Structures are given as C-alpha cells and as structure tokens.
Amino acid sequence: MTENTALIQVLGAVAYGELKAYDGAKDEAEAAETDEARRWHRQVAAEELRHHKGFVKRLEALGADPDRAMRPYRLPLDRYHGRQSTDAIEGAVFDYLGEGIADDLLQWLRTVVDPETAAFVDTVIEDEVEHEAAATRQLRDLLDRTPNGRLRAARAASTMHLHMLWSGRAGATPLSAFIRLGRTRGLLAAIIGGQARRVRAIL
Numbered sequence: 001m002t003e004n005t006a007l008i009q010v011l012g013a014v015a016y017g018e019l020k021a022y023d024g025a026k027d028e029a030e031a032a033e034t035d036e037a038r039r040w041h042r043q044v045a046a047e048e049l050r051h052h053k054g055f056v057k058r059l060e061a062l063g064a065d066p067d068r069a070m071r072p073y074r075l076p077l078d079r080y081h082g083r084q085s086t087d088a089i090e091g092a093v094f095d096y097l098g099e100g101i102a103d104d105l106l107q108w109l110r111t112v113v114d115p116e117t118a119a120f121v122d123t124v125i126e127d128e129v130e131h132e133a134a135a136t137r138q139l140r141d142l143l144d145r146t147p148n149g150r151l152r153a154a155r156a157a158s159t160m161h162l163h164m165l166w167s168g169r170a171g172a173t174p175l176s177a178f179i180r181l182g183r184t185r186g187l188l189a190a191i192i193g194g195q196a197r198r199v200r201a202i203l
C-alpha cells in the first residue's frame with residue numbers, strides 16, 4: 001500500500017467522522033432545553049460541517065473519490081454513534097472521551113500529512129479544543145451534582161471503550177486506517193495516554 005492510499009483511508013475515516021459529529025450536534029440542537037444550549041450546538045454543527053467539507057476537499061485534491069473513501073467507515077461509525085443512552089452521565093462521558101479521541105487523532109494526523117492538509121487540520125483542532133472544553137465543563141457540572149457520579153463515570157468510561165471496540169468488530173475502523181499510515185507506536189501512545197489522562201481528570 002502506498003502512503004497516499006493510507007492517507008486517503010485516514011482522510012475518509014475522518015471525513016465521515018466529521019459528518020457524524022455534524023449529525024450529532026444537529027440532533028443536540030433540536031433537543032436543547034435552553035436558547036443558550038441550542039445556540040452552542042448550532043455553532044458546533046456548523047463547525048463540524050466545515051470540517052467535513054474541508055476533509056472532502058482534501059480527498060478530492062489527492063485525486064480520491066470521497067464517497068468511496070468514506071464508505072468502509074460508515075457501518076462502524078454509524079454503529080458507534082447509533083447507541084442511545086438514557087443515562088445522562090453515560091452520555092456526557094461518551095461526549096467527553098469522544099471529543100478527546102478526536103483531538104488526539106487530529107494532533108497526530110497533523111504531524112504525518114502534507115503541509116496543506118496540516119494547515120487545514122490546525123483550523124479544525126482550534127474548533128475541537130473548544131468542543132472538548134465544553135464537553136469537559138458539562139461533565140464536571142453533572143458529576144458535581146450527582147451522588148456517586150464519579151463511580152458511575154468510571155463505569156461509563158469502560159462502557160465507552162468496550163462499545164468502541166464492539167462497533168469496530170467488523171468492517172474498517174478509523175483506528176485501523178490510522179495504524180496503516182504508520183508510526184503506530186506514537187499514535188497508540190497518544191490515544192491510550194490521552195484516554196487514561198482524561199479518565200483520571202474526571203475522577
């Protein structure tokens with residue numbers, strides 16, 4: 001596999017992930033209980049759509065067919081995002097750790113791509129850092145006012161990691177695409193370290 005093929009696979013995974021993030025933020029805007037929350041989720045949705053379109057453009061610039069590049073990731077990512085939870089803590093932990101993984105993947109991605117893609121990824125990271133901060137604040141607030149919140153959050157974190165593995169049990173996973181791009185050790189260290197650090201931060 002050439003490096004270009006591996007990069008196309010990663011960009012396909014990220015582009016589809018951004019589309020799912022857009023769908024999720026749109027749903028959250030619709031379900032929001034306050035104007036302020038609605039405005040925030042609408043802003044996030046607009047940013048995720050910009051990310052999606054930007055990655056689609058990078059795919060086109062590499063001569064790839066964006067739909068084909070995204071296709072292998074549809075099923076695992078649909079499955080991952082299709083999980084419905086009525087538990088507020090679980091939802092907040094999934095958001096928090098999900099935004100965190102996205103941040104770590106993007107930070108790593110910017111070190112292995114061409115300069116033009118890296119410049120675009122930097123603008124995405126700028127938005128995502130804010131998304132992660134908001135998810136962190138929301139989870140902290142919730143934990144402060146929920147009895148046994150931290151214990152339940154720790155359990156939700158394990159559930160999230162298992163669900164992520166389960167979602168990728170068949171078909172391609174974004175992580176497998178990243179691994180094919182090489183420099184696996186740095187990537188896995190960033191993800192595992194990042195998740196462990198984030199779990200510690202909320203307990």
Ligand SMILES: [Fe+2]
Pocket residue numbers: 018021047048051124128
């Ligand atoms: Fe995004």
Ligand SMILES: [Fe+2]
Pocket residue numbers: 021048099102127128131
């Ligand atoms: Fe985001």
